[in-house]
Amino acid sequence: MQATASISQSALAHNLSAVRQSCSGSKIVSMVKADAYGHHLTLVDPIIDESDLLAVSELSEAQKLREKTDKPILLLSGVYSQDELQSALALDCHVVVHEKEQINLIAQTKQRIGVWIKIDTGMHRLGLLANEYHECIEAFKNNTLVDVECVMSHFACADEIDHPTNESQLNEFNQLTDDSIKRSMANSAAILSNKNALFDFVRPGIMLYGISPFGTDESNLKPVMKLSAPILSIKTIQTGESVGYGATWTANKKTNIAIIGIGYGDGYPRHAKNGTPVCINGELCPLIGRVSMDLICVNIDSITAKVGDVVTLWGNEKLSAETVATWSDTIGYELVTGVSSRVSFNKVL
Numbered sequence: 001m002q003a004t005a006s007i008s009q010s011a012l013a014h015n016l017s018a019v020r021q022s023c024s025g026s027k028i029v030s031m032v033k034a035d036a037y038g039h040h041l042t043l044v045d046p047i048i049d050e051s052d053l054l055a056v057s058e059l060s061e062a063q064k065l066r067e068k069t070d071k072p073i074l075l076l077s078g079v080y081s082q083d084e085l086q087s088a089l090a091l092d093c094h095v096v097v098h099e100k101e102q103i104n105l106i107a108q109t110k111q112r113i114g115v116w117i118k119i120d121t122g123m124h125r126l127g128l129l130a131n132e133y134h135e136c137i138e139a140f141k142n143n144t145l146v147d148v149e150c151v152m153s154h155f156a157c158a159d160e161i162d163h164p165t166n167e168s169q170l171n172e173f174n175q176l177t178d179d180s181i182k183r184s185m186a187n188s189a190a191i192l193s194n195k196n197a198l199f200d201f202v203r204p205g206i207m208l209y210g211i212s213p214f215g216t217d218e219s220n221l222k223p224v225m226k227l228s229a230p231i232l233s234i235k236t237i238q239t240g241e242s243v244g245y246g247a248t249w250t251a252n253k254k255t256n257i258a259i260i261g262i263g264y265g266d267g268y269p270r271h272a273k274n275g276t277p278v279c280i281n282g283e284l285c286p287l288i289g290r291v292s293m294d295l296i297c298v299n300i301d302s303i304t305a306k307v308g309d310v311v312t313l314w315g316n317e318k319l320s321a322e323t324v325a326t327w328s329d330t331i332g333y334e335l336v337t338g339v340s341s342r343v344s345f346n347k348v349l
């Protein structure tokens with residue numbers, strides 16, 4: 001008996017159409033980096049088939065993706081050497097130029113290449129500064145082999161709708177660019193909250209996987225990954241007895257508990273606190289004691305359950321990855337991306 005991640009194809013299709021509905025005038029660049037946010041590239045066909053472009057961080061990811069599709073692939077980290085440039089060309093990638101050192105390398109290309117220029121509008125992570133951006137445009141201007149497809153930037157605080165940085169970044173972007181070049185700014189949070197940020201290309205990630213970028217449950221997205229695991233044992237704990245490593249939970253009355261076959265070795269967060277909900281036979285039951293590598297323990301005093309019953313850790317209508325993330329001081333992104341290779345992945349309708 002093994003933990004399982006079921007990847008819902010209908011939920012993927014639903015979430016992609018939710019993106020199309022929110023931004024009908026924009027093309028969709030779907031983010032499938034980190035193995036489709038941990039959902040596995042081989043299991044997300046509705047995204048791969050229905051998007052206009054696909055984006056990954058690294059060449060190794062582009063290579064795997066190219067085996068699945070002929071669609072344009074955007075390489076977010078760009079290239080750093082002639083070798084990488086050749087690989088990107090061979091894979092027919094569009095490359096991001098975000099660092100001034102990349103400008104010359106691209107300018108020397110011997111083959112036609114599509115380029116996305118990334119500018120820093122206030123996040124101060126990747127992106128050219130204003131003067132570097134102008135130099136970059138100059139460097140590519142008369143180069144018939146370099147096709148500047150788009151200029152992009154990335155929000156630092158899009159998940160906090162009223163954060164002043166959103167407006168200042170958008171102002172900076174509008175000042176530096178105009179509609180002579182196609183533009184792209186919006187991640188999931190901006191797609192869902194800021195009509196002024198949509199431009200020509202939107203870049204949804206987490207919302208495609210049915211997780212709200214705002215960490216809340218109210219959205220019309222459908223969870224894509226359902227993580228489940230079997231009950232391996234059931235026992236009764238007497239008053240005063242403790243459960244798990246460190247004996248951090250002690251029964252204050254006679255309590256029935258279930259031992260579930262999943263732990264941090266599968267990607268269930270070790271920081272999940274006492275009380276984190278686990279869905280057993282449709283009811284939410286509280287986690288007790290520490291999460292171990294292969295096992296967790298759950299208080300099932302209020303429900304009936306038996307050995308072999310399969311429980312849901314996240315991703316059904318009662319229990320979202322966002323909820324478990326909140327109980328674990330992290331974000332849904334990290335949970336789904338962290339499901340380990342020990343878990344059996346499968347496609348479901």
Ligand SMILES: *Cc1c(COP(=O)(O)O)cnc(C)c1O
Binds near residue numbers: 186203213
């Ligand atoms: C990952 C990523 C996104 C998608 O962000 P979400 O919050 O998952 O929607 C968009 N743009 C860039 C540059 C990214 O790296």
